[in-house]
Structures are given as C-alpha cells and as structure tokens.
Amino acid sequence: MKNKTTIHDIAKALSIDASTVSRALNNSPRVNQKTKDRILSKANELGYQRNLLASNLRKNKTNTIGVIVPRISRHFFSSVISGIEEAAYDAGYNVIICQSLEQLKRERDIVGTLLANRVAGVLLSVSMETNDYDHLLNMKNNGTPFLFFDRHCDIEGISSVLIDDVQGGFDATEHLILNGCKNIGHFSGPQKLSIYKNRLAGYIKALEKYKIPYRPELVLRSSLMEIDGTEGAKTLLSLPHKIDGLFSANDIAAIGAMKYFKNEGIRIPDEIAIVGFSNEPISEVIDPSLTTIDQPGFQIGQISTKLLLEEINKSSNLKKANKTILKSSLIERDSSRK
Structure with a gap:
C-alpha cells in the first residue's frame, strides 16, 4: 500500500524546512505568498491531504457536528438533515449523520463514538426506546453542546426545536369531526415521548371541544410501523363502536391501516376517513391520497443548527x-374528503 504524503515529503522535494511547509499550509502570514504558492502546488502534485484528525486532537475540538436521527429513510428526517447541512456548510462546519433505528443501545453507542471523535456539538432526535438519559447527561457533563429537535427529553439547560404537536393533533381530529366523524380511533406512539403524548392530548382536546366522549379503547399505542397500522386497523374493526374516522400519529401506520381497510372492502373516506401526520411523499401518491399534518422539516434543521x-x-x-x-x-387530500 502506498504511504500517504507528509509535510516532510513536500519539504524534501522543495529542499526547505518542514516547519515552513506546515506554516504555509496553515496560511501563516510568516510565509510570503510566492513560497506559499510553490508549496501548495507541490502539495497538490504529490497528493497531500491534511490530517484533520491530528489537527483536531491538538485543538481538542473539530469543525464537525454530529446528527442522530431515528431513521434517515423517513422523509421528515431527511428534510431536517437538508436544513442542517445547508446551515452547517454556510458556517464552515461538516456534518456526520447517524441513525439510532429507534434503539436506545445504538443511540448510546453513537453518542459515545461522536464524543470520542471530539465533535463540536450534537443535534439529536431521540429513539422510541429512550427512557434512560445517562448518555445524554454524560454529554452535558462532558461540556459538549447539544440540542434536541422534534423528539426531546426534559434535561435542564438543553434547548429544543419542536413543532406544536398538541395543535397538530387537535387540527387532525377537528378536521375529521367537521367531516362528520364521531367514532374516531387514534394510533399513538410510546407515551414517554412527548411528541406522542402531545398529539394524543390534541386528539382529546378536539373531542372535548365538540362534546364527543373520549374512549380510551379507541387509542392504540405501538411503534407506528406499517405492520402496526395493519394490526391497529384489525383491532378497531373488532370493537363494538362503528369506527368512522382514524387519526394516526404518523403516515406510515395510517398507510398500513388504509391497505387493510381496502382489502376488507371498506371504502375510504365514505366509511372511514383517515388523517396521518408528517407528510411522507408516499402519502400524496397512495390511492386515495392521504390527508396529513405537514411539519416544516427543512426549517427545523436550519434553526436547530x-x-x-x-x-x-x-x-x-x-x-x-x-x-x-x-x-x-x-394538508387536506382524498382520504378525508367525504
């Protein structure tokens, strides 16, 4: 394997001191422009690349931000990442993107790896399993700045950028009520995560406003994957209440339910109107297209950064x-237009 070019190789090729090469590559005013140009030209010719890791170890800090998301495949998180990368790039920072895949252990390991690599800061949306904050408190005690977006934990002194999930849950449920629904099911996520607790609170608030009794058996909690939507749809149909509406705390579970209802010959929205949450691209192209709550992902990414x-x-x-x-x-689409 070919050895990497070092500043000593450049110095030898030009018959000058390695310290002069180092200063020139760091744009020091102590080296004149003509010498800098010679050194940069030779560095390019020899394929020299700066060892940022060694430089960062000396400074004990990098120009890199770590980003931890539950799943990169979700459109909301990929749009947040776009906002993060644009704001970071404009400020001269690099971004490392990691996914927890909704696992606490994986999230813990990623935090450890990012800290070991001396990232300047971390942007984090916690996993569905995160009910233990030791790794986050360790990051705080270590002095590494970090910030939550979308999903957060209440840790003193740590900022967060969120959407108004109570209002989103209220708007989704009110929309179904105004379209004539009275028996509305709700697919919720783990209640230790405030986003799902708040979306459920919005659902309850809308029922109260229109004097519709809250029935806990119509609220089904899961990991909100497509299979959870299928199982949830089966459960709702087995209840004595004739379900005529469904508000799902994400689009993926809503789509699982839609597929099941269609296979059972249930007409959407005539028999059951459906609203999702997060405006995944598939929600627009599925038949019928899915009414959903849109989140400003790109803006969340920019503001967080x-x-x-x-x-x-x-x-x-x-x-x-x-x-x-x-x-x-x-965003109103065909799945709720009665």
Missing part, C-alpha cells in the same frame, strides 16, 4: 435553554 452553533461559539458556559415551537399545517 443556528442555535447549536451559537452555543458552540459562546465563550461563556452559562446556558439558557430555549424551546422553539414551530407551527404545523393540515
């Missing part, structure tokens, strides 16, 4: 936690 960079570049350790709440919007 700007707030994290402000924290990274603060000279003081005094941190004031901010909770930034953004609005969601209902």
Whole structure:
C-alpha cells in the first residue's frame, strides 16, 4: 500500500524546512505568498491531504457536528438533515449523520463514538426506546453542546426545536369531526415521548371541544410501523363502536391501516376517513391520497443548527435553554374528503 504524503515529503522535494511547509499550509502570514504558492502546488502534485484528525486532537475540538436521527429513510428526517447541512456548510462546519433505528443501545453507542471523535456539538432526535438519559447527561457533563429537535427529553439547560404537536393533533381530529366523524380511533406512539403524548392530548382536546366522549379503547399505542397500522386497523374493526374516522400519529401506520381497510372492502373516506401526520411523499401518491399534518422539516434543521452553533461559539458556559415551537399545517387530500 502506498504511504500517504507528509509535510516532510513536500519539504524534501522543495529542499526547505518542514516547519515552513506546515506554516504555509496553515496560511501563516510568516510565509510570503510566492513560497506559499510553490508549496501548495507541490502539495497538490504529490497528493497531500491534511490530517484533520491530528489537527483536531491538538485543538481538542473539530469543525464537525454530529446528527442522530431515528431513521434517515423517513422523509421528515431527511428534510431536517437538508436544513442542517445547508446551515452547517454556510458556517464552515461538516456534518456526520447517524441513525439510532429507534434503539436506545445504538443511540448510546453513537453518542459515545461522536464524543470520542471530539465533535463540536450534537443535534439529536431521540429513539422510541429512550427512557434512560445517562448518555445524554454524560454529554452535558462532558461540556459538549447539544440540542434536541422534534423528539426531546426534559434535561435542564438543553434547548429544543419542536413543532406544536398538541395543535397538530387537535387540527387532525377537528378536521375529521367537521367531516362528520364521531367514532374516531387514534394510533399513538410510546407515551414517554412527548411528541406522542402531545398529539394524543390534541386528539382529546378536539373531542372535548365538540362534546364527543373520549374512549380510551379507541387509542392504540405501538411503534407506528406499517405492520402496526395493519394490526391497529384489525383491532378497531373488532370493537363494538362503528369506527368512522382514524387519526394516526404518523403516515406510515395510517398507510398500513388504509391497505387493510381496502382489502376488507371498506371504502375510504365514505366509511372511514383517515388523517396521518408528517407528510411522507408516499402519502400524496397512495390511492386515495392521504390527508396529513405537514411539519416544516427543512426549517427545523436550519434553526436547530443556528442555535447549536451559537452555543458552540459562546465563550461563556452559562446556558439558557430555549424551546422553539414551530407551527404545523393540515394538508387536506382524498382520504378525508367525504
């Protein structure tokens, strides 16, 4: 295997000191422009690449932000990542993207790896299994700035960028009620995560506003995968209430339910109207197209990154936690138009 070019190779080729090469590559004013140009030209010719890791170890910090999402395949998270990358790139930062796949152990391991690689800060949306915050408290105690987006834990001094999930849940349920639904099922996620607790709270709030009794048996909790939507649809149909509406806390479970209802010959939206949450691209092309709550993913990514960079570049350790709440919007499609 060919050895990597070092500053000593460049120095030998040009018959100058390695310290001069190092200064030139770091754009030091102590080296004149003509010498810098010669050194840069030779560095390119020999295929020299700076060892950022060694440089970062000396500074004990990198120009890299770690991003942890539950699943990159979800459109919402990929749009957040787009916003993060654009804001980070504009500020001269690199981004490392990792996915927990909804597993606490994997999330813990990723946090450890990012800390070992001395990232400047971390942006994090916690997994569905995260009910133990030791790894996050370790990051806080270690002095690494981090910030939650979309899914968060209440840790003192840590900022978060969220959407108004209560309002989103309310808008989805109210929309079904205004379209004539009275027996509305709800697919919810783990209640230790505030986004699912808040979407359920919005559902209950809308029922209360229209004086529809809340029936806990119509609320089904799961990991909100497509198979959970299928199983949930079966359960709802087995209940004595004639279900005429469904609000799912994500689009994926809603689509699982839609496929099952269609196979059972149940007409959507005439017999059961459905609203999802998160506006996955498939929700627009499925038949019938799925009414959903849209989240401003790109904006969440940009705002999260700007707030994290402000924290990274603060000279003081005094941190004031901010909770930034953004609005969601209902996109009406065929699955709820009666």
